[in-house]
Amino acid sequence: MAARLCLDKPSQAYDTAQAGGDLMSARADYSATDTHRGHTGVSCLPGDLVARVVLDGLLKLRPAFLEDPTLRSVAGQVLVVSSEQALAENSANLPLGSVRIIALSEACYKDPRLDAIVFAYLPPSTPIPLVGRMIESALRDIRRENLHYQSAEQLRIASAEIDELNRIGVALSAEHEIPKLLEMILSRARQMTAADAGSIYFVEPEQDGSWSSSAKSQPATGSIQEREIGWRKPNVTSRATALRFLWAQNDTVSFPFEQTQVEISNASIAGHVALTGESVQLEDAYDVPPGLPYKINHDFDAKLGYRTKSILAVPMCNDKGEVVGVLQLINSKRNPGAKLTSHAAAAAEVVPFTLHHRKLLLSLASQAAVALQNSRLLASIENLFEGFVRASVVAIEQRDPATCGHSARVARLTLALAEAVNRTTTGPLAHIHFTPTHKKELRYAALLHDFGKVGVRENILLKKEKLYPAQLELLRHRFLFAKRSSETELLRAKLELLLAHGEHAHNQAAQEAEVRFQKYCTELDALWDYVLQCNLPSSTPETARPRLAEAATRTYVDPNGISRPLITDEEIRLLSIPQGSLDPLERAQMEDHVMYTVRFLSQIPWTPEIRGVIPIAGAHHEKLDGSGYPHRLSADNISWQTRMLTIVDIFDGITASDRPYKKAFTPEEALGILRAQVAAGAIDPDLFELFSDLVRQGVHKAESQQPDSVLADEQAAS
Numbered sequence: 001m002a003a004r005l006c007l008d009k010p011s012q013a014y015d016t017a018q019a020g021g022d023l024m025s026a027r028a029d030y031s032a033t034d035t036h037r038g039h040t041g042v043s044c045l046p047g048d049l050v051a052r053v054v055l056d057g058l059l060k061l062r063p064a065f066l067e068d069p070t071l072r073s074v075a076g077q078v079l080v081v082s083s084e085q086a087l088a089e090n091s092a093n094l095p096l097g098s099v100r101i102i103a104l105s106e107a108c109y110k111d112p113r114l115d116a117i118v119f120a121y122l123p124p125s126t127p128i129p130l131v132g133r134m135i136e137s138a139l140r141d142i143r144r145e146n147l148h149y150q151s152a153e154q155l156r157i158a159s160a161e162i163d164e165l166n167r168i169g170v171a172l173s174a175e176h177e178i179p180k181l182l183e184m185i186l187s188r189a190r191q192m193t194a195a196d197a198g199s200i201y202f203v204e205p206e207q208d209g210s211w212s213s214s215a216k217s218q219p220a221t222g223s224i225q226e227r228e229i230g231w232r233k234p235n236v237t238s239r240a241t242a243l244r245f246l247w248a249q250n251d252t253v254s255f256p257f258e259q260t261q262v263e264i265s266n267a268s269i270a271g272h273v274a275l276t277g278e279s280v281q282l283e284d285a286y287d288v289p290p291g292l293p294y295k296i297n298h299d300f301d302a303k304l305g306y307r308t309k310s311i312l313a314v315p316m317c318n319d320k321g322e323v324v325g326v327l328q329l330i331n332s333k334r335n336p337g338a339k340l341t342s343h344a345a346a347a348a349e350v351v352p353f354t355l356h357h358r359k360l361l362l363s364l365a366s367q368a369a370v371a372l373q374n375s376r377l378l379a380s381i382e383n384l385f386e387g388f389v390r391a392s393v394v395a396i397e398q399r400d401p402a403t404c405g406h407s408a409r410v411a412r413l414t415l416a417l418a419e420a421v422n423r424t425t426t427g428p429l430a431h432i433h434f435t436p437t438h439k440k441e442l443r444y445a446a447l448l449h450d451f452g453k454v455g456v457r458e459n460i461l462l463k464k465e466k467l468y469p470a471q472l473e474l475l476r477h478r479f480l481f482a483k484r485s486s487e488t489e490l491l492r493a494k495l496e497l498l499l500a501h502g503e504h505a506h507n508q509a510a511q512e513a514e515v516r517f518q519k520y521c522t523e524l525d526a527l528w529d530y531v532l533q534c535n536l537p538s539s540t541p542e543t544a545r546p547r548l549a550e551a552a553t554r555t556y557v558d559p560n561g562i563s564r565p566l567i568t569d570e571e572i573r574l575l576s577i578p579q580g581s582l583d584p585l586e587r588a589q590m591e592d593h594v595m596y597t598v599r600f601l602s603q604i605p606w607t608p609e610i611r612g613v614i615p616i617a618g619a620h621h622e623k624l625d626g627s628g629y630p631h632r633l634s635a636d637n638i639s640w641q642t643r644m645l646t647i648v649d650i651f652d653g654i655t656a657s658d659r660p661y662k663k664a665f666t667p668e669e670a671l672g673i674l675r676a677q678v679a680a681g682a683i684d685p686d687l688f689e690l691f692s693d694l695v696r697q698g699v700h701k702a703e704s705q706q707p708d709s710v711l712a713d714e715q716a717a718s
Contacts, residue, residue, distance in 0.1 A: 041077045042135060045090050050082035050104055050124060057128045058135075076142030078102060078135050082124060084109045091117075098145055100138035102131070161360060164192065169367045178375050182247035185368040189329060190249065192364065193312070193357045196331035196340055196350075197250040201243040201262060201270045202316075202372065203324050243274055243326065252340045253304045266294045270326040273313045277323050279362070280313040283352040307331075307346035312353040314361050316369035324373060327365045332357065393447050399454055400461050406652055411446035414648045415439055416699050420690050421644075428686050432640055437609045442641045445616035449645060452596030460586050465535045466574045472535060475571060479528050482556035482566055483521055490517045527551055531567070537581035548572055591629050594621055616641045620649055623682040643684045647691050650674060650683075651700070667695050 044051035076098030081087045087101070088111060100119040104126070109115045119138050122131060168188050186198045243262040264274045272294035273280055282288060285296050285308045301308050310332050316325035331340060331350045338349040397404040418434045434442065453461055459468060467475065494510045530547065554566040567575075577583055582590055598618040606613055619642045622628035624635040628646075654673060657664040665673065671692055677683045694700065 043077055043079045045079070045081055045083075045086045048080075048082055048086055051080040054082075054104065054128060054131055055080060058132050061128055062132055075146055076100070076139065078119075078138045078142075080104065080131075080135075084111065084114060087114055098142040100142055102134055102138060161192075164188075165360075165363055165367070168364060169371075173371060173374070178372070178379065179247075181371060181375055183249075185327070185364070185371075186247055186249045189327060189361060189364055189368075190251075191336075192360050193329055193353060194333045194336040195312075195329040195353075196252055196333055196338075197248070198327070198329045199248040199270075200246050200316075200368075201274065201326040201328070202246050203264070203274065204242040204244045204261065243270055245270075246325075250306075253306055255304060268297060269294055269311065269313050270328055273315050273326045273328075274323050277315050277317070279315070279358060280311065281353055281358060282311040284309050285311055307340060307343045307350075309346055309350040310352045312357060312361060314358065314365045316365045316372070318369050318373050324369050325365075327361065327368065329353065329361065389444060389447055392451055396451055396453055399458065402462075403450070403656070406656060407447050407450060409652050409656075410449070410645070410648050411443050413652065413694075413700060414446045414644050415443055416694060417644045417648060417687070417691055418442055418641075420694055421640075421687075424690065429690065434641075438641070441610040441612050442616065442645070444610060445613045445620075445641065446645055446648075448601060448613070449597065449617040449620045449649065450593065451600055451617075452593035452598070454600075455596035456590055456593050460582065460589055463581050463586065465537060466577050466581050466583075467535050467571065471571065471574070475531065475567065476528070478556065478566060479524055483524055485557055486517055486520050490514065527554070527566075531575065534575040538579075548576055591621070594618060594630050612639070612641070615639065616645060620645045622646070623677075624684060625681040627682060640687075643687055644691075647674065647683055647687055650677075651691070651695075655700075667700060671695060 042055060044055055077100075079094070079099060079101045081101060082104040084103075084105070087103075087109075091114065101117055103109065103118045103121050104124045105121055106123050108121060109118065119141070120134055122134060168184075171184060171188075182200055186200060189195070190198050241264055243264055245260045245262055248257050262268055263271055265271045266275065269280050272278075280294070285298070288296065298308070300306060308330050311328070311330055312332070313326060313328040315323045316327055318324050331346065332353045333340070333349045334351055335349060338345065340346045340349060393407045396407065418439055421429050421432050422434055424430055424432075465472070490513050493513050497509045530551070534548065549572075551567050552565060552569070552572045555563045556566050558564050574583060580587070595618075598614060601614045601617060616639060619628075619631075619633060619638055622631065622633040622638050622642065623646075624638060624643070626632045626634050651667075651670050651674065654665045655667055655670045674683065674688055674691075678685045678688050
């Protein structure tokens, strides 16, 4: 190996050589002194007497050589050689790193490999002071190389940190679920600072405590954040008085986490940071400088046997410089994977947070604040839209109280069917999967599928029987008038008989007239009962139509003596409606509610993710065989979501007990009706079988027991 001349002890080696001692012995004296990293070494090869004499002479002439702190700080080595052969023999053993070779030679080395590693050539006769200058030049070149390497390494680290912050920013922007967002913020903050624990606090909104994350127990971790270095002073005026302790992580200990309120005051580090907008950085929470304006609570440590040492807390500020939260980290570790299971482990592993950590954390805290506020704003917008949807459903139900709860039940049961599809692993439905976004889209479509009914005329929407109430009342009065007219005619006839033929003839004729009158009244009563039966929205059999035709021939005499039909042609037409309560024109107007729904939903600026609400809701009356309305779509044009909505809508409509115009079918009867539609090719057979399983499991009963309000639709909201 190359012999190293340690310039910290130059005189000993030079005196040995001057006293006539062996040069190799002198070399051994040099080698015996180790050169520590950070000190500069000048070396020569073993047996290179020329280089040895040159270095001895240099040290004799300049004992203070390399005492310059700038040169002594250089991490590298200068090797002086005078023989190409010696260099060739030792080239494989040359130390790696910053080495500069000064060759004492009249000409360049013949071996190009050796020539390539020589820093400078000097003739052997070069004055020693000039050799010293060349050594200094070589050391400065090493220093420049070291500085370049250090700068490049710092640039690499800074670039990696910037890339990481960018990745974090992108990830934070993409995540809108607040619990996942909080988990991500704390995890990344702890990862960047090797923190053992961390926590997030958010300024409690005034008159709004509904946005906070899920209260599920989470593993705790500690950390505090604030932005201060190189940033504008945060705006700490006009702020709420409480923080919400939202999230915590801890690698060492696990404990049930509950959200709590923390006062914005100097009673805690987090409160102080939120109050002042200034960072807090402590090396040891149990050895703090006197006169701190805030207090440190050690209850957590005492309860769980934890040891809080280094702390870094920074404010989370939005783009307006307002403090919206606090990010706090605890115990930066030498080894990120270490567990601080004892005070001794904490003493050995925990190190103070650095100024660099603080800068990184302030940057991350800023991104986190904006991301949290954006997520909170998005949650508020979604909550606002949710309220709008619920208000729309209430408006529908207010117009048609008989169907109150229908939309909410259909939404919940349709989502239950979607979950069942997701659980299917075999058959035609195995490849279908509904994401949370798909389910949100389906839920909105189910809730709003009947909104178009607000555009249907109220008398049609609320028509319970074939005749409108006013029509039935008019017909009833006509029957009563016919009876009264008959009775009047009877009395008139009796009086005429009495005056013309006397009492004896009157009694016999009057009795006959009375019999005819009672028969007429009986016939009218029977006909009226038949009219009431035909007026019901249940199916009118074909056999009943001849009797209606016969009834149309009956007449009565009005007060003007004009003979008129007892039941008008319009009334006969309505009473002859084969099924339901609506005639073809009214049914067409009722079916127009689908088009009104599409028009209404088209006015809403749906996001691209849930834009399918319109076609799903707008096709819920379409059938796979093309017999549906309004567009008579074929199976290829009807989505899976719409097929599910159609099945559930029919089922709930015919099993609902709140429809005064029809009797409720049992679930078994309803499934029989749906099965007939499956046989006719109107609804999807696979979805029907899956839905039948849900009904047999009683899922529909569980859903029907929910309050008939969209406000109770927790399953759909999830």
